[in-house]
Amino acid sequence: MSTFKEYADSFELDFNPETLDISIADCDYCIFNGSKPLLTPGGNCLSHPSEGMIRLIVTDIHLIKNATPKALSSPVLYSFCKDILIPGKDNFSQEWENQLARDPFVLIKTVGQSSVQPFHPDQALFAFSIVSLTGLLGKVNEFVSAVMGEISVEESDSHPVHNILRLSYDRLTADQKAAFQALYSVHQAGIVMPLLLITGKISSVEYVKGLISLKIQPEESFSEILAGVARVQTYLGFITRKAHQEKRIADMITAGEGDSIEFKSTLRWDIRAGKTNPAIERSCLKTISAFMNSQGGTLLIGVRDDGSIEGIETDKFVNEDKFLLHLWTLIRNCLGRDFSPYIRTRLEKIEEKTVCTVGCIPSTRPVFLRQPGFDEEMYIRLGPQSNAMDISEALKYIEDHFKSSR
Numbered sequence: 219m220s221t222f223k224e225y226a227d228s229f230e231l232d233f234n235p236e237t238l239d240i241s242i243a244d245c246d247y248c249i250f251n252g253s254k255p256l257l258t259p260g261g262n263c264l265s266h267p268s269e270g271m272i273r274l275i276v277t278d279i280h281l282i283k284n285a286t287p288k289a290l291s292s293p294v295l296y297s298f299c300k301d302i303l304i305p306g307k308d309n310f311s312q313e314w315e316n317q318l319a320r321d322p323f324v325l326i327k328t329v330g331q332s333s334v335q336p337f338h339p340d341q342a343l344f345a346f347s348i349v350s351l352t353g354l355l356g357k358v359n360e361f362v363s364a365v366m367g368e369i370s371v372e373e374s375d376s377h378p379v380h381n382i383l384r385l386s387y388d389r390l391t392a393d394q395k396a397a398f399q400a401l402y403s404v405h406q407a408g409i410v411m412p413l414l415l416i417t418g419k420i421s422s423v424e425y426v427k428g429l430i431s432l433k434i435q436p437e438e439s440f441s442e443i444l445a446g447v448a449r450v451q452t453y454l455g456f457i458t459r460k461a462h463q464e465k466r467i468a469d470m471i472t473a474g475e476g477d478s479i480e481f482k483s484t485l486r487w488d489i490r491a492g493k494t495n496p497a498i499e500r501s502c503l504k505t506i507s508a509f510m511n512s513q514g515g516t517l518l519i520g521v522r523d524d525g526s527i528e529g530i531e532t533d534k535f536v537n538e539d540k541f542l543l544h545l546w547t548l549i550r551n552c553l554g555r556d557f558s559p560y561i562r563t564r565l566e567k568i569e570e571k572t573v574c575t576v577g578c579i580p581s582t583r584p585v586f587l588r589q590p591g592f593d594e595e596m597y598i599r600l601g602p603q604s605n606a607m608d609i610s611e612a613l614k615y616i617e618d619h620f621k622s623s624r
Contacts, residue, residue: 222402223289223403225297225298225302226294231256231259234252249272260297260300260302260305262297264296270456271296274452274453278292289404289446290450294400295393295396295397295450298399299395323358323410324380324410327379328379328380337433350430350431354414357414361417361419362379366378387409397412398412398416405434407425411429429443474525478514478515479516479518481517482518483532485499485530485533485544499548500592503589506549507585508605509578510557511580511596511599513599514578516575516578517578519574520572527568527571545576553588554585584612596612598615
């Protein structure tokens with residue numbers, strides 16, 4: 219059982235909907251059925267680094283239980299990826315040549331004609347189909363030209379388009395391949411249109427119009443098909459969003475510390491002394507207040523000065539929620555509740571460790587750091603450092619910097 223259709227048709231999860239919960243296991247968010255992890259049909263845990271992805275799966279699990287069509291839902295896509303694609307059990311390649319031989323756009327590109335019978339000029343959808351297919355063919359030509367410019371296609375007995383499509387499919391991630399096979403299977407959509415949709419070359423509406431114009435799906439199914447495509451794109455959106463977030467953080471770390479970026483290994487743990495230290499907390503608060511008093515910036519907690527990953531696990535909180543609770547308690551107590559809207563926090567997994575990003579936007583009022591056991595001070599950003607100001611400097615800075623917000 220390794221085709222998507224076979225897998226989706228037999229897909230079942232053994233769970234009690236009243237006991238489903240989300241918890242953190244290792245570095246991932248995990249769905250629990252009571253006290254045990256919820257497993258895919260292949261025996262793999264339903265877990266993922268993205269909390270949003272796991273919440274989407276939990277929502278769709280309840281919809282499946284209520285008999286909503288399941289083949290394009292996130293639990294099926296995720297489980298097929300984890301049970302079949304990642305372990306290398308996929309046999310879609312065995313179908314590849316047969317599918318190429320029947321794909322209408324491949325036929326147009328290779329032999330100059332398609333097996334599709336167009337709508338008759340007297341039929342209502344004639345103009346609709348002509349416009350739709352002409353636009354899609356233009357997108358296919360653009361896609362082929364772009365890929366030709368990106369990769370080296372080796373000479374072979376096959377038509378170059380065959381090689382381009384195969385190489386493009388091979389470059390998809392496992393999650394994208396699961397989505398591709400789902401669209402291919404459920405909609406009988408061929409090779410080209412799902413590939414263009416998954417890679418963002420055509421929109422969901424163009425995809426559905428193509429299915430109708432090619433007489434693959436009836437016109438009355440437009441809304442139903444579009445809703446299914448939306449579910450697939452929502453699933454892929456969490457994958458893409460997570461990748462973009464990780465790349466953004468990686469880029470900040472590569473750029474190094476500066477006016478708007480600073481690294482802190484920990485929030486409260488003194489690594490040398492092996493214990494918590496309020497001075498370590500103050501160091502983070504200095505940076506946050508300085509960013510808000512200046513032009514804004516991002517503090518990365520869990521990143522060492524050299525850019526390597528320490529992870530907030532070193533702070534020895536019971537869980538990530540406790541870490542965030544402690545950080546926000548410090549912010550509210552030492553900087554003031556009124557400044558909470560200027561700060562955003564997010565936890566990200568990097569190298570199987572957790573990094574906390576603290577994004578700060580410029581405040582419209584001066585921010586003072588009032589931490590028990592320390593003097594009250596005002597900080598601003600000067601290059602890669604957070605500098606304290608004496609009274610006269612602070613008064614002049616406030617007059618010059620914040621006068622526009624009065």
